[in-house]
Amino acid sequence: MSADPHFSWLLVATVAAAVGFVTLVDVLLVLNLRRHAEDRGEDFEVPRGLRIMSLLLPLGAAAALVFTGARDLVQATVPPLHSLEVSASRGEEGWDFRYSPEVAADSLHLPVHRPVRLTLESPEGPLTLKIPALRLERTARAGAKVSAWFEAQVADTFALWGEAGHRAPEEGLRSAMVVHSGPSFDRWFASKSDLLEMYPPVEAGRHLVERHGCLVCHSLDGSPRTGPSFWGVLGRHRVFSDGTTAVADSSYVRHSVLQPQSQIVQGFPGVMPSFEGKLRDADIAAIIDFFETLRENGEEQ
Amino acid sequence: MNPSSVRSSSWYSTTDSDRLARIQLSLAAIALSLGLAYALLLRLHLLASLHPILAPSVFGQSLSAHALFSFFFFALVVVPCGVVPPVLPHLVQQPSLAFPRLQQWSMRLHFFALASMTLAVLSGSLSASWPELLPEATAHPWTVIWVAIALHLLGLCLVCTALQSLSTISTSGFPSPTAAAVWGILCGAVAQLVVGVLLAALAILIFFEAAPSAAVFDAAGALVYSRFFHFLERAAIVAVLLPSVGIGMQIVAHRGARRVAGGWSTALAMASITALGLSGGGLELMNAGQSVGWSVVQSALGLLILVPATTLVTNLLATLHRGALRVDAALLFALSLITTAVVGGLAAIFLTDLSVAGPLLSTAFRSAVLHYLLGGVSLFAVLAVVSAHADDLLGRPLEEGRARVAAALCFAGLHLAFLPGLWVGNRGLWFGEAELAPSTLRWENLASGGAAVLLVGIAAFVFLSLRARLDALRSPEGGDSPPL
Numbered sequence: 082m083s084a085d086p087h088f089s090w091l092l093v094a095t096v097a098a099a100v101g102f103v104t105l106v107d108v109l110l111v112l113n114l115r116r117h118a119e120d121r122g123e124d125f126e127v128p129r130g131l132r133i134m135s136l137l138l139p140l141g142a143a144a145a146l147v148f149t150g151a152r153d154l155v156q157a158t159v160p161p162l163h164s165l166e167v168s169a170s171r172g173e174e175g176w177d178f179r180y181s182p183e184v185a186a187d188s189l190h191l192p193v194h195r196p197v198r199l200t201l202e203s204p205e206g207p208l209t210l211k212i213p214a215l216r217l218e219r220t221a222r223a224g225a226k227v228s229a230w231f232e233a234q235v236a237d238t239f240a241l242w243g244e245a246g247h248r249a250p251e252e253g254l255r256s257a258m259v260v261h262s263g264p265s266f267d268r269w270f271a272s273k274s275d276l277l278e279m280y281p282p283v284e285a286g287r288h289l290v291e292r293h294g295c296l297v298c299h300s301l302d303g304s305p306r307t308g309p310s311f312w313g314v315l316g317r318h319r320v321f322s323d324g325t326t327a328v329a330d331s332s333y334v335r336h337s338v339l340q341p342q343s344q345i346v347q348g349f350p351g352v353m354p355s356f357e358g359k360l361r362d363a364d365i366a367a368i369i370d371f372f373e374t375l376r377e378n379g380e381e382q
Numbered sequence: 383m384n385p386s387s388v389r390s391s392s393w394y395s396t397t398d399s400d401r402l403a404r405i406q407l408s409l410a411a412i413a414l415s416l417g418l419a420y421a422l423l424l425r426l427h428l429l430a431s432l433h434p435i436l437a438p439s440v441f442g443q444s445l446s447a448h449a450l451f452s453f454f455f456f457a458l459v460v461v462p463c464g465v466v467p468p469v470l471p472h473l474v475q476q477p478s479l480a481f482p483r484l485q486q487w488s489m490r491l492h493f494f495a496l497a498s499m500t501l502a503v504l505s506g507s508l509s510a511s512w513p514e515l516l517p518e519a520t521a522h523p524w525t526v527i528w529v530a531i532a533l534h535l536l537g538l539c540l541v542c543t544a545l546q547s548l549s550t551i552s553t554s555g556f557p558s559p560t561a562a563a564v565w566g567i568l569c570g571a572v573a574q575l576v577v578g579v580l581l582a583a584l585a586i587l588i589f590f591e592a593a594p595s596a597a598v599f600d601a602a603g604a605l606v607y608s609r610f611f612h613f614l615e616r617a618a619i620v621a622v623l624l625p626s627v628g629i630g631m632q633i634v635a636h637r638g639a640r641r642v643a644g645g646w647s648t649a650l651a652m653a654s655i656t657a658l659g660l661s662g663g664g665l666e667l668m669n670a671g672q673s674v675g676w677s678v679v680q681s682a683l684g685l686l687i688l689v690p691a692t693t694l695v696t697n698l699l700a701t702l703h704r705g706a707l708r709v710d711a712a713l714l715f716a717l718s719l720i721t722t723a724v725v726g727g728l729a730a731i732f733l734t735d736l737s738v739a740g741p742l743l744s745t746a747f748r749s750a751v752l753h754y755l756l757g758g759v760s761l762f763a764v765l766a767v768v769s770a771h772a773d774d775l776l777g778r779p780l781e782e783g784r785a786r787v788a789a790a791l792c793f794a795g796l797h798l799a800f801l802p803g804l805w806v807g808n809r810g811l812w813f814g815e816a817e818l819a820p821s822t823l824r825w826e827n828l829a830s831g832g833a834a835v836l837l838v839g840i841a842a843f844v845f846l847s848l849r850a851r852l853d854a855l856r857s858p859e860g861g862d863s864p865p866l
Contacts, residue, residue: 087735087737087738088738088741088742088808089808091729091732091735091738092804092805092808094728094732095725095728095729095732095804098724098725098728099721099724099725099728102695102721102724102725103721105699106699106702106717106720106721109699109702109703110702110707110709110717113638113702113703113704113705113706113707114706114707114709115639115706115707115708116706120639120706121639121640121706122638122639122640122704122705122706122707123640123704124640124641124643124704125640125643125700125703125704126643126644126645126700127643127644127696127697127700131696132647132696135692135693135696136689136692136693138692139688139689139691139692140686140688140689142685142688143682143685143686143688143689146681146685146732146735146737147678147681147682147685147736149735149737150678150681150685150735150736150737150739151674151678151681151736153736153737154674154677154678154736154737155674157740158674211810211812212810213809213810213811214810215810216741216742216745216810217741217810218743218744218745218810244438251438
């Protein structure tokens, strides 16, 4: 992380000061040993130049550390606008890292070189999350949220664990932080957000319709909006703005989704965008399965 | 001191300053033994990391017990109550301390505070989050109440001792600029007064927190609560460090047959450290990390301590220069004390740097610095003063050669035990997490080895002290030791 050089510098300064001080004391001890019982020490005062140096040097060091510290604090306080938002909480069997309402994992997956804003919450009792590679520790007290932002610099897998108030790692909260290279993270995210793997086809179709914003223009109850309703769409006789007609079947739905401007239903504006490249054939098939339920003998009303 | 007069009054009603100091040293030694016993348990658990011997909740409780006994009942009290009383009359050239009843009350409060804390720990339901977080719901209300009583009494005990030190110094006129120990005790007593009052007040709030219907610290207050302990830490460092460093410098000057170098600069440096330490800590308490601007001011106050601290170090080195040094165990312990104060103090000052303060807050770095600084300085202060004042405190001087060996063992053991923590913490880890980050295991084992060496050194010194005391009780004729 970016604070590493700062840590190393402080550690080296502390060790150097320790070694230097002990050496100096030892040398002075040897040089000033009492040779005879009647020996007396001489009073010695620090020369003015050395005295001034002993004031100015630490003052300069303090000023430099205050400046860099203030800069780092401001930077650590405000996350960049394009940060990836991840929330963390305790699930039934371990961590629950949530990227969106549908996408969650029990280990923390991140893209390298992208700011991440992590929010930890704990409805019951204190919960601590520790990621030593990031020098990150946050404790959320009961009912409270805490957040931090960071940017992983190296694509690798790192230890991550949690504590629930005992100041000792808990077995169930041991996990990992996986930092992906850019494309690798996108592939992981796509696999975790594949609704067809998460739900049965009809459910997946419903979630796809919601996720892609179809319900802004198309209702599910038969009422007209900007576009025709999805209620009873399959099997309905359609009249298009160019005067042609067709019965809405699965190939009609697929065609309307991918090339909506080629067949505009009469009485509606031709404003629907194409979903080519956004929806796969399997996704459209799931949507059609969902549409099958939107009729009198279907499940949806 | 006449041993026959010691037996003429009970330990509870005595006003003999040396005897009271000896009793309070013994109480601190009992607390240290209990704290070390818990530390040993934790170390064994960490060594057997592949087959942990403690459940997480027991580990947390043991950590709490270790912190409560070692920090509050040893590090915080041993210097003001056990080290200062025997040396202060010599330093201010008075026959005894002013207001002996204050010291008597300090001892009584100290005794009952330790008894209450022992009861709290023995109850077996000590919260795992003491002392930094609020008592958990798992803690039995009576346990919380016993802890609150213990901390309240301890706060009052510190107030009594601070008032006695201040009044003793004030009755002897304005201290000389070269009386480093008197200035250290004076500044330390001011910080001790703040710590005592705060601890006594905080304990009352904890007491009410234990009542089921009263929640003194709500969700936001929990943050303030933890900040109380951060402030206590800072004030305690000032209260322990300055008297110890002052006494250490005075021992070095005495063994070098000369005065402490630096004139007024030593006194000014100590007063500045007190002012900066207390105001920085107070600001942290009030701000609780909520405002960036105030956090920067608070960090600046902490880092400015580098300036007076450098002055003190320069004066110490100048005191060693051209001295005629008589090397004995007291000088070795005093130099160990000053080295620990310089190295630990520097690391503690760096911890106020905002670039690293947050990330290092809950790692072994902070823990190691706190143990090294507070534990090391207070331990070496006790050993240095007992060595220098063995005639007064024990009735006999220590066996010099063996005491020097004990000094070497303690110095090596302390550094091996805690300095590896700087590296482990620098990796973002807490002690005990080596199992999850195997690269730090060798550092943890080195720390365990160092702790064993330190224990041998302490045991050797205790053995020498007991032997000297027993010799004195068998044949009361003893020699006089020079002041410091």
